[in-house]
Amino acid sequence: xxxxxxxxxxxxxxxxxxxxxxxxxxxxxxxxxxxxxxxxxxxxxxxxxxxxxxxxxxxxxxxxxxxxxxxxxxxxxxxxxxxxxxxxxxxxxxxxxxxxxxxxxxxxxxxxxxxxxxxxxxxxxxxxxxxxxxxxxxxxxxxxxxxxxxxxxxxxxxxxxxxxxxxxxxxxxxxxxxxxxxxxxxxxxxxxxxxxxxxxxxxxxxxxxxxxxxxxxxxxxxxxxxxxxxxxxxxxxxxxxxxxxxxxxxxxxxxxxxxxxxxxxxxxxxxxxxxxxxxxxxxxxxxxxxxxxxxxxxxxxxxxxxxxxxxxxxxxxxxxxxxxxxxxxxxxxxxxxxxxxxxxxxxxxxxxxxxxxxxxxxxxx
Amino acid sequence: xxxxxxxxxxxxxxxxxxxxxxxxxxxxxxxxxxxxxxxxxxxxxxxxxxxxxxxxxxxxxxxxxxxxxxxxxxxxxxxxxxxxxxxxxxxxxxxxxxxxxxxxxxxxxxxxxxxxxxxxxxxxxxxxxxxxxxxxxxxxxxxxxxxxxxxxxxxxxxxxxxxxxxxxxxxxxxxxxxxxxxxxxxxxxxxxxxxxxxxxxxxxxxxxxxxxxxxxxxxxxxxxxxxxxxxxxxxxxxxxxxxxxxxxxxxxxxxxxxxxxxxxxxxxxxxxxxxxxxxxxxxxxxxxxxxxx
Numbered sequence: 001x002x003x004x005x006x007x008x009x010x011x012x013x014x015x016x017x018x019x020x021x022x023x024x025x026x027x028x029x030x031x032x033x034x035x036x037x038x039x040x041x042x043x044x045x046x047x048x049x050x051x052x053x054x055x056x057x058x059x060x061x062x063x064x065x066x067x068x069x070x071x072x073x074x075x076x077x078x079x080x081x082x083x084x085x086x087x088x089x090x091x092x093x094x095x096x097x098x099x100x101x102x103x104x105x106x107x108x109x110x111x112x113x114x115x116x117x118x119x120x121x122x123x124x125x126x127x128x129x130x131x132x133x134x135x136x137x138x139x140x141x142x143x144x145x146x147x148x149x150x151x152x153x154x155x156x157x158x159x160x161x162x163x164x165x166x167x168x169x170x171x172x173x174x175x176x177x178x179x180x181x182x183x184x185x186x187x188x189x190x191x192x193x194x195x196x197x198x199x200x201x202x203x204x205x206x207x208x209x210x211x212x213x214x215x216x217x218x219x220x221x222x223x224x225x226x227x228x229x230x231x232x233x234x235x236x237x238x239x240x241x242x243x244x245x246x247x248x249x250x251x252x253x254x255x256x257x258x259x260x261x262x263x264x265x266x267x268x269x270x271x272x273x274x275x276x277x278x279x280x281x282x283x284x285x286x287x288x289x290x291x292x293x294x295x296x297x298x299x300x301x302x303x304x305x306x307x308x309x310x311x312x313x314x315x316x317x318x319x320x321x322x323x324x325x326x327x328x329x330x331x332x333x334x335x336x337x338x339x340x341x342x343x344x345x346x347x348x349x350x351x352x353x354x355x356x357x358x359x360x361x362x363x364x365x
Numbered sequence: 366x367x368x369x370x371x372x373x374x375x376x377x378x379x380x381x382x383x384x385x386x387x388x389x390x391x392x393x394x395x396x397x398x399x400x401x402x403x404x405x406x407x408x409x410x411x412x413x414x415x416x417x418x419x420x421x422x423x424x425x426x427x428x429x430x431x432x433x434x435x436x437x438x439x440x441x442x443x444x445x446x447x448x449x450x451x452x453x454x455x456x457x458x459x460x461x462x463x464x465x466x467x468x469x470x471x472x473x474x475x476x477x478x479x480x481x482x483x484x485x486x487x488x489x490x491x492x493x494x495x496x497x498x499x500x501x502x503x504x505x506x507x508x509x510x511x512x513x514x515x516x517x518x519x520x521x522x523x524x525x526x527x528x529x530x531x532x533x534x535x536x537x538x539x540x541x542x543x544x545x546x547x548x549x550x551x552x553x554x555x556x557x558x559x560x561x562x563x564x565x566x567x568x569x570x571x572x573x574x575x576x577x578x579x580x581x582x583x584x585x586x587x588x589x590x591x592x593x594x595x596x597x598x599x600x601x602x603x604x605x606x607x608x609x610x611x612x613x614x615x616x617x618x619x620x621x622x623x624x625x626x627x628x629x630x631x632x633x634x635x636x637x638x639x640x641x642x643x644x645x646x647x648x649x650x651x652x653x654x655x656x657x658x
Binding site for chain 1: 562
């Protein structure tokens with residue numbers, strides 16, 4: 001068991017390409033940290049630096065209080081699950097799991113005991129004699145997990161482990177990974193571009209973009225109080241609507257001529273200052289029948305999701321999506337009157353994209 | 366989603382195949398059948414009378430001590446060339462597979478020897494190792510080694526082995542490099558995290574995964590040494606001194622062309638043909654199925 005600390009970690013590739021631009025993260029012992037972001041945001045590079053598969057250009061990575069910058073992957077006491085599982089195709093499942101122990105000179109009976117135990121935990125006992133190619137995607141995934149847990153490492157590293165599975169299996173494995181990590185109490189770092197995985201697995205969520213950390217926090221924190229416009233639109237599905245607005249006064253903004261009260265907005269903003277207003281589709285409430293005093297949207301088309309419907313339209317000149325329980329309003333409706341609670345309105349700086357909240361800054365980490 | 370063309374004219378497919386068939390028939394089936402026919406006959410010394418003798422040429426061959434010697438020479442020669450050229454090529458490929466500066470130039474240079482004609486390669490090595498003129502030959506003598514491939518059979522053998530190996534490294538290198546590059550990087554990384562040091566990673570992960578390539582090259586190399594080294598041997602030693610570098614394929618040439626024993630020579634070629642057919646069969650059977658993962 002160990003905590004993982006990243007201090008001002010940077011990765012610069014040949015040709016002065018900066019893939020990771022100074023990242024600080026603290027992961028407590030037994031924590032589950034998810035790195036999430038779009039492709040090329042540096043999340044995988046960061047994970048590979050923790051694993052020791054990439055050199056660290058500058059900064060410091062420590063595992064269990066020991067700086068590992070110059071330590072070989074084998075000696076960092078970590079285990080990694082790869083996206084393509086990276087199972088050794090010429091070895092049986094048993095040998096795949098036992099390989100790491102054999103390399104470390106573990107006694108034979110000890111190896112057997114631990115492989116059997118790992119196989120029992122993951123329910124892959126019937127497949128131990130098989131080759132990886134004789135297994136299904138989900139079974140291979142389990143073998144990869146088995147290879148990781150059998151060594152009882154201090155840290156688990158996951159590099160998009162579920163992205164090769166079909167949707168149903170992904171949900172199932174997601175739950176199993178979380179259960180397993182809890183049961184073993186091992187610190188985990190998990191890279192994904194899937195925000196549902198990120199939200200459900202993490203107790204510390206790190207949103208990355210362009211080699212930088214945009215926000216660190218609990219999943220709820222990140223969802224409720226996104227630090228930047230990027231985080232706001234990246235976390236949440238369908239993504240948060242961003243509409244242009246202006247400061248209307250203390251604690252209020254105006255969107256398309258409608259003044260709305262806002263709870264979390266910094267005091268003393270000049271009246272008329274341009275801001276971006278973030279409104280989550282699921283936070284917008286449709287007011288059937290109402291017309292006056294509510295922002296109105298023109299409905300372009302409707303998507304049916306079963307339990308809910310998505311109304312696409314425009315508000316203040318910007319596209320907007322409203323999520324509404326099915327059958328609350330007919331899908332033939334042309335105009336919708338909306339309302340939203342002041343606590344659910346997010347205000348961002350139009351230029352920098354940063355949140356203009358009252359207390360923002362103290363929320364991070 | 367199979368894409369197939371349907372020919373309206375029944376004659377057209379045969380016409381399209383005709384050039385390739387003609388080449389195969391003229392340059393392969395015709396000479397091969399001639400050889401088989403000739404191997405059953407004995408011609409007199411003046412080429413006037415020819416007699417059909419069934420398998421006499423073959424029985425003569427298997428009674429002849431010289432034939433077994435040539436066989437042994439071939440075994441020694443092909444083992445050395447195969448092991449040396451594959452070993453060296455693998456070593457070079459492993460080094461080229463790492464990200465090194467100037468890798469492209471390094472690779473290109475390694476491929477060049479393959480483009481050199483066998484006879485020219487032979488002459489090249491002949492000159493270098495010539496005892497009184499060659500750079501290497503003279504330095505060896507200067508170092509006190511009595512190097513003389515013109516008189517010493519073992520020296521001659523070493524020389525042809527070196528020349529044939531040098532020529533074949535390029536080919537093996539290309540295949541090994543392609544094989545190495547098809548091994549997913551994450552496997553090597555997983556092994557590194559699993560605590561395997563580079564040497565152990567190579568022998569437990571890389572080498573087993575290369576086995577389809579290795580097996581393919583083994584067959585190809587044996588075929589190469591059996592047949593394509595004729596030019597090298599002819600240029601360097603002409604099978605000599607005495608018969609110390611006379612391989613089976615060289616013996617076909619020297620018995621038939623120089624010795625005038627067309628029947629015996631044809632019988633030897635038929636045996637060689639059987640060997641290469643056997644090797645090809647093995648290759649198709651195992652390379653295609655068994656050794657892949």
